[in-house]
Amino acid sequence: MTLLIDELPVGSQVFAKFVKAHSLYLDKTTYLADLISSQVQVWFLSRPRRFSKSLTVSTLEAIFSGQRELFKGLAFLA
DSSP states (O other): OOOOOOOOOOTOOHHHHHTTTTOOOOHHHHHHHHHHHHHOOOOOOOTTTTHHHHHHHHHHHHHTOGGGGTTTTGGGGG
């Protein structure tokens, strides 16, 4: 399988743009699925500055809004 990368997604914070542009993306959906399936009621996302907090929240938004087509080939639907 050949991965086509149109451009590096520097500064992009929207998960859907990553998928639609075939940009390079480190799949963290396995960890998000574990987080969602846990019984924790409050989540505190603590990450270093410039370390994809906004992208993580955008990915969660796509999950909860039911945009299943964005997750084809990713661990979340596997």
